[in-house]
Amino acid sequence: MRWHGDSLELLDQRRLPHEESWTHYRDSASVATAIRELVVRGAPAIGVAAAYGIALAARHGEPLDAAFAVLRASRPTAVNLFWALDRMHRVARESGGDAEQLAAAAVAIDREDLVANLSMAALGASEIAAGSGVLTHCNTGALATAGHGTALGVIRTAWQQGRLARVYHTETRPWLQGSRLTAWELKREGIPAHLVADGSGAFLFGRGLVDWLIVGADRIAANGDTANKIGTATLAAAARSFGGKVMVVAPLSTIDFEMANGDAIEIEERHADELLGVSGSRHAPEDTMAFNPVFDVTPARLIDLIVTERGVARPPFTQDLAAMRELCTWKG
Numbered sequence: 334m335r336w337h338g339d340s341l342e343l344l345d346q347r348r349l350p351h352e353e354s355w356t357h358y359r360d361s362a363s364v365a366t367a368i369r370e371l372v373v374r375g376a377p378a379i380g381v382a383a384a385y386g387i388a389l390a391a392r393h394g395e396p397l398d399a400a401f402a403v404l405r406a407s408r409p410t411a412v413n414l415f416w417a418l419d420r421m422h423r424v425a426r427e428s429g430g431d432a433e434q435l436a437a438a439a440v441a442i443d444r445e446d447l448v449a450n451l452s453m454a455a456l457g458a459s460e461i462a463a464g465s466g467v468l469t470h471c472n473t474g475a476l477a478t479a480g481h482g483t484a485l486g487v488i489r490t491a492w493q494q495g496r497l498a499r500v501y502h503t504e505t506r507p508w509l510q511g512s513r514l515t516a517w518e519l520k521r522e523g524i525p526a527h528l529v530a531d532g533s534g535a536f537l538f539g540r541g542l543v544d545w546l547i548v549g550a551d552r553i554a555a556n557g558d559t560a561n562k563i564g565t566a567t568l569a570a571a572a573r574s575f576g577g578k579v580m581v582v583a584p585l586s587t588i589d590f591e592m593a594n595g596d597a598i599e600i601e602e603r604h605a606d607e608l609l610g611v612s613g614s615r616h617a618p619e620d621t622m623a624f625n626p627v628f629d630v631t632p633a634r635l636i637d638l639i640v641t642e643r644g645v646a647r648p649p650f651t652q653d654l655a656a657m658r659e660l661c662t663w664k665g
Contacts (some may be wrong), residue, residue, distance in 0.1 A: 375477020
């Protein structure tokens, strides 16, 4: 995303990899629509975009209460959205809604996320032995963040360090973030990788082709239960069944410290049409019913590491994550 002071320019991720199309957004409602309709997606990127949405509202004289409300309603699961809006709300309250201070706060959230990504990438890569195979799910690269990426950022850095022998990534139905976006990013990075079906985890781990499942997160409970793209829990169970390991990579802003465990995480359900076809072309018979939850919760017991910008948390996660939180200047 590109911030221009009075507008926010977003790369339309729905059109990748075939078309690189940028659109300017000038108000909070249009940014909320872009988030809801997946023009911009990925938990950290959603938070950054929402912060810029508030900055636009202040710049153009919108009622800030309405702007906060419309952005909060855009998507329910990724906690980064609410974390960023809470942080912007504190700045709005303390500054009396000053447009310059709100813009500076949004830019700070953007820049801090990139720094966090680079820190997580280094920490996560250091846990991977040379010659390893890795599998990732969905898209967690620069497109999903302020730059470099979370899980894909670890893979990028590990590849640069010569640690990886094999890289696999899933299709990620129904929006195909893996085959469209992750493949696009890996190609641009010059990282050779194989696209696999979402259900291939047991095969890959069972054949010894993969040592690590490395994924991002949309919300992590205080005990380490992790909400991520639908199918993550299935892949984590496959990894555990065949002796593989699971690494979750996410900034501390993704951790909901007020949520004791994953049972209370709200799971977004999207329209059935997303499952009934691909890219607007329907393949299911008429009157087919579909159920489309787009996230699941991986229990903490299936996770080996949670990598944040402040360090690596190990089971049981509650104590390590709480200690990392205390190192932050913010506690939200």
